[in-house]
Amino acid sequence: MSPASASADKTERLLNLILALKSARRPVSKQKIRESLPAYAQASSDEAFDRMFERDKDELREMGIPISTTVLDVLFDDEVGYRIDASETTLPAISFEPDEVAALALAARAWSTASISGAASAGLRKLRLSGVEIDESVAAGAEPRIRTKEPAFEAVHAAVSALQPITFGYRKNDGELTTRHVQPWALKNWHGRWYLTGFDVDRADERAFRLSRFEGAVRRKGRAGSYAVPTDHVPEVALEAQLPEPEGTAVVRVRHGRGHTLRRHAVRTIEVDERWAEIEVPYRRGTTERDIVALGTHAVAVSPPELVDGVRAALLAVAEAHQAHEGHEAGSGSTVQGSTRSGAPA
Template identity: 75%
Template structure:
């Protein structure tokens, strides 16, 4: 059994135990729990069941879920039952301010293409059923910062959970691509992007990888459970240590309501007119060019010249990579990169 499937079975077993102990009015003896819950019924022996049940009880109590132990029959004080008091685990009535409701709607929309989209949708559905009015239009026009649209996210997450080595092609700062063999240590949403921290087998050192720069498929390269994540690993420390040093200041013009990541990093901001804002941000060679190019017509590099040339080259590569898919007349009519200015 893989580590991922074992974890899923354990989660299901704990949830079933919680439901059984919360839904009863009287304490349940453990022999009845064993008969009622499939995972316990399949235990090969009484000893195996006892060990599993004791571990599950301890784990739920560590989570803060109070399991009470009560004598079932006063005449036989050696028979005890178990129960979870709903009054001790139920939340009080929750109310939301309009801005909080808007934040919830935005969060659900930000995760709409992620692997947890079903959970986000279910959460909003429960709020509506509880009488909370969700106005998703309040979040319209806001650019969500949390995204998991990177194709690499799910396979990396699965490999991380299973502690399984993987290999993938990775685009470096200079645009070249090379093959990496890594042991995943952690996934971290950092400064608006998803990163993998891992041990790079070929380089014999810890490295951080931005998921959006993983090219092509992520492939398994080794057995599940074949390594351990260092107990003292802190993803933020690794990411901060490997972040590129700024080489100056970049001046950029952004359409209103766009480029929130760049705005967040701005050291100076001024409105140009009703459409454009000019910002100054630390210039990180390679990263700043990609951030501007990703915004397309909603951002324009102003200075320095190196930045302007880098963005123009990035956009030109995108145009060339897609021009072969256009009919000849459309290629002729395509705009030349670098001519647009606010």
């Protein structure tokens, strides 16, 4: 097992233990904890489980998470139960600045459809079946969610987590449909799109694939855990390597506090006034236009002329699409109020 995989397993085990002990309305015996949580159930012996459980308890206490110990039966004081009191781990009221609220809102939009892990769900279910009362409100508050519009996302995410090879149909830039056999390494949201990075078996090389270009079902092709992700793999590096070579330099004007994706690649920045900055970035046809258009009225293309023309054409296409949609709604008898507006600083 790789260090990264071992660390991920430990983190999941600790989170599942916290969830189980915090959700239980009454103390849970060590035996029920072992039977209910898969990571403990898989321990090779009682001694191995005891060592693992004691280490995990110590680590949680070092993190400031209090685990209370209670005698379960006054007649048998050697049988104890464990529980985390939710009231002792509740954070005080927190206030946020406007920019922090905006960041939290973006995070909330990104995480919205996947429930707690299968291991955690199975653990809570087993505890409930064994007679332990579970506080559903605590479990519900620990459900990270992700939403994407890519049909392949769930299958690819599962394959990345399981280290399981997959095969899928993939539409190349030129429109050709190919069949790819890949060892999935990582999923990355990059420039507003989801990408898979991994090892392309047929090409014997590292590749990146945009999920919106997957076609048909994603099929598993091999055993789970049959390969390891290189410890030096960085998805951003793989994605950057597949960008087309720059066609010179682009000059873009962006509002302060906006355009972080563009600013990250800036080779020069000039402060124009209290609202605007002018940056120079490598110009990659198509990619640079898309990044500018995504910022709406918070960015303006300055040069070269083909960049300006490309941004203008894209914005006009968006405006026409909105107008066509509004016309359709009005023609169908709906009442629509709204307008399409574009603007730019002088």
